Amino acid sequence: MTTTGTPALDLQGIEMHYGFVRALDGIDIHVNAGEVVALLGDNGAGKSTLLKVMSGAHRPSGGTIRVRGEEKSFHAPSDAADAGIQMVYQDLSLVEPQDIAINLNLGQEKLRRGPLGWLGFVDRKEMRRSSEKELDRLGVRTAPMTRPVEMLSGGQRQVVALARSAIRVNGESQGILLLDEPTAALGYEQTKNVEALIRRMADQGIAIVVVTHDLPLCYEVADRIVILNRGKKVADLAAAGADRDHIVGWITGSRPSMFETAGA
């Protein structure tokens, strides 16, 4: 875990307006390398919008974004990807009929050597070999590399999608991973697997922001909890020892913001 003092990702004063809707209202949020930040809030609080701003899918109406101290302006997700930021969407964007190895290498397929490679033939064997190595490094056990994704369970698919993003960001000195409800559709066992993978990825130095409604996940894997309420940040605190009733109060709005001055 690195603690350089400069956050991996740092957003200041982020505003996002959809017409008259203020989806984000002056949000300050950062995540350090090796840290997991759980982003909580009720439906419509602005969590997905904030992730989309971080991932370059949305341009904020105001505010600044810094990646490892450098101010950035993202015009598209590819700009964020160039800065080492990867978002895992809820639909996972996997190619169902293709096997795990192909999915892990999507967009960066390895071609065969020689004339077949020049013609665009992919080197499946090499992709399987390198994918297995990458998964071992992440400590991930899924199905055999040759199994089509359509034959995997929801949890296994989530693991493949997370591992793919982890592999992509790991080419960077310090990657940043954005996850939107990675365990929403999973059972108990699969949730535990995904939680463990999130923690391992962070322990390898990746900075992770995870949107979730799952409080146990926060306590299991998050270092810090950030809570949004109607587009405003109302809490930002260490996960360890955080009071469950307080968290629920901030989520529902029954508890006043940590950042509101008394009487305001």
Ligand SMILES: Nc1ncnc2c1ncn2[C@@H]1O[C@H](COP(=O)(O)OP(=O)(O)OP(=O)(O)O)[C@@H](O)[C@H]1O
């Ligand atoms: N494309 C859009 N156009 C207009 N309004 C939008 C758009 N996307 C989101 N909003 C509004 O912005 C606010 C925040 O939405 P957002 O999707 O970020 O919430 P969320 O915290 O992710 O909620 P959930 O837990 O339901 O996923 C909501 O009021 C929503 O209706």
Ligand SMILES: [Mg+2]
């Ligand atoms: Mg959402």
